[in-house]
Amino acid sequence: MANLTQQYIDIAAKRNPGEPEFLQTIEEVLTSLEPVLKAHPEYIESGLIERLIEPERGVSFRVSWVDDEGKTQVNRGFRYQYNSAIGPYKGGLRFAPSVCPSIVKFLGFEQIFKNSLTGLPLGGGKGGADFDPNGKSDGEIMRFCQAYMTELYRYLGPETDIPAGDLGVGKKEIGYLFGQYKRLTNRFEGVLTGKGIPYGGLQGRTEATGYGIVFFAREMLKRHGEDLKGKTVAVSGFGNVAWGTVLKLNELGAKVISISGPDGCIYDESGITAEKACCMLDLRSCGKNICAPYCEEYPTAQFLKGKKPWSIKADLYIPCATQNEITIEDAKTMVENGCKYLCEGANMPTTNEALKYLQDNKVIIGPSKAANAGGVACSCIEMGQNSGKTVFTPEEVYAQLEAIMIHIHEVASEASARYNLGYDLVAGANIAGFERVAEAMMAQGIV
Ligand code: GLU
Numbered sequence: 001m002a003n004l005t006q007q008y009i010d011i012a013a014k015r016n017p018g019e020p021e022f023l024q025t026i027e028e029v030l031t032s033l034e035p036v037l038k039a040h041p042e043y044i045e046s047g048l049i050e051r052l053i054e055p056e057r058g059v060s061f062r063v064s065w066v067d068d069e070g071k072t073q074v075n076r077g078f079r080y081q082y083n084s085a086i087g088p089y090k091g092g093l094r095f096a097p098s099v100c101p102s103i104v105k106f107l108g109f110e111q112i113f114k115n116s117l118t119g120l121p122l123g124g125g126k127g128g129a130d131f132d133p134n135g136k137s138d139g140e141i142m143r144f145c146q147a148y149m150t151e152l153y154r155y156l157g158p159e160t161d162i163p164a165g166d167l168g169v170g171k172k173e174i175g176y177l178f179g180q181y182k183r184l185t186n187r188f189e190g191v192l193t194g195k196g197i198p199y200g201g202l203q204g205r206t207e208a209t210g211y212g213i214v215f216f217a218r219e220m221l222k223r224h225g226e227d228l229k230g231k232t233v234a235v236s237g238f239g240n241v242a243w244g245t246v247l248k249l250n251e252l253g254a255k256v257i258s259i260s261g262p263d264g265c266i267y268d269e270s271g272i273t274a275e276k277a278c279c280m281l282d283l284r285s286c287g288k289n290i291c292a293p294y295c296e297e298y299p300t301a302q303f304l305k306g307k308k309p310w311s312i313k314a315d316l317y318i319p320c321a322t323q324n325e326i327t328i329e330d331a332k333t334m335v336e337n338g339c340k341y342l343c344e345g346a347n348m349p350t351t352n353e354a355l356k357y358l359q360d361n362k363v364i365i366g367p368s369k370a371a372n373a374g375g376v377a378c379s380c381i382e383m384g385q386n387s388g389k390t391v392f393t394p395e396e397v398y399a400q401l402e403a404i405m406i407h408i409h410e411v412a413s414e415a416s417a418r419y420n421l422g423y424d425l426v427a428g429a430n431i432a433g434f435e436r437v438a439e440a441m442m443a444q445g446i447v
Helices: 002-015 020-032 034-039 041-045 048-052 101-117 138-155 171-185 205-223 240-251 274-285 328-336 352-360 374-387 394-418 425-443
Strands: 057-066 072-083 089-095 124-129 161-164 232-235 255-261 264-267 302-305 316-318 341-343 364-366
Touching: 002 020, 002 034, 002 048, 020 034, 020 101, 020 352, 020 425, 034 041, 034 425, 041 048, 041 425, 048 425, 057 101, 057 138, 072 089, 072 101, 072 138, 072 161, 089 101, 089 171, 089 374, 101 124, 101 374, 101 394, 101 425, 124 138, 124 161, 138 171, 161 374, 205 240, 205 316, 205 341, 205 364, 205 374, 205 394, 232 240, 240 255, 240 274, 255 274, 328 352, 352 364, 364 425, 374 394, 394 425
Parallel strands: 089 124, 089 161, 232 255, 232 316, 316 341, 341 364
Antiparallel strands: 057 072, 072 124, 255 264, 264 302
């Protein structure tokens, strides 16, 4: 089986040269699917894996816009429509200078499994652009979003492909994208999620990813006879995901001692309360993308320049920033510090090497595909709200979100146990996510 996995990885490597992030996730996922392929030779015979690793469709397009100085700017936009076996393509848009095919494909591929785990009718897709919204004026962001949507709209639709936010794409960007889609198509429809409340957005969507992560962490701890009350938690990032995570952790009695930005990390021993978390979000929206000014507001906190929170001693670590922020060196430090739990908020925050080291050292890991699926799950609720021409209350949304996160934890741990892997949520999430998509692909023939 290992030979076969290597063959698939080689196919992907040959077809996608110079795309390390994409190949990293292919390797991580396919390795854990070996026992499933062994049990299902028909998947191998029908070329299911070759089809799964190749996006159904990918577009790359020029985005030209004019900045405040009247100068023409050119960016590159992408959308990879990865897999539609169980529902329309669904996944966010990332606007950041690092966005390239490797990043979009890795995110799109992961999204297939994440969306499948929710149990909802959601296929996998992802998009974005190498545009940096930091430091741009509102007018520039609006013109960029309009130019981006002018190209992308022809590939979208509420039953075809429904983008949402991701890094660099929040409510403001979604608003401009939605406005332009409506102008171009003359249709008011739920083609984007993460919208503002007055025009179809879901109450509770902003905090959904963070809340979901904490519900998932709570289930992991519960399985080991522990709970979040009184636990010390190191969180990274300082965007929406980190914010929702900090709020819910506080609510459940845990103490959050860190957040981080590209400039370094904040260590606040006295605890980052809900109020402090809201101040951090204000920092975020000022467009500078630095977290250091938190210490001006709360001078007892320390700013550790250029550092990540992984050297801080904590009971639970929740990375909520970006991919590969936990390296093998970080993993070693975390193990030395007695780390027991890691719950991934960001997409693929741990390198494969670090992941293996942590698992070998008995750290219990909640993989991002499972732990951060609450965001996209609530996006599906938003789609239902839009197509049903209705409005859900935050209480209805939170209750559904909690049930979905418990379900994801259950299916991932059940799949792991079924393949005699013990309590391995990393493999279990990949397997459970894959099984549903594989069954649907088999039923639909070679397409
Ligand atoms: N970008 C988020 C994710 O990684 C949300 C996607 C969505 O709501 O479609 O899952």
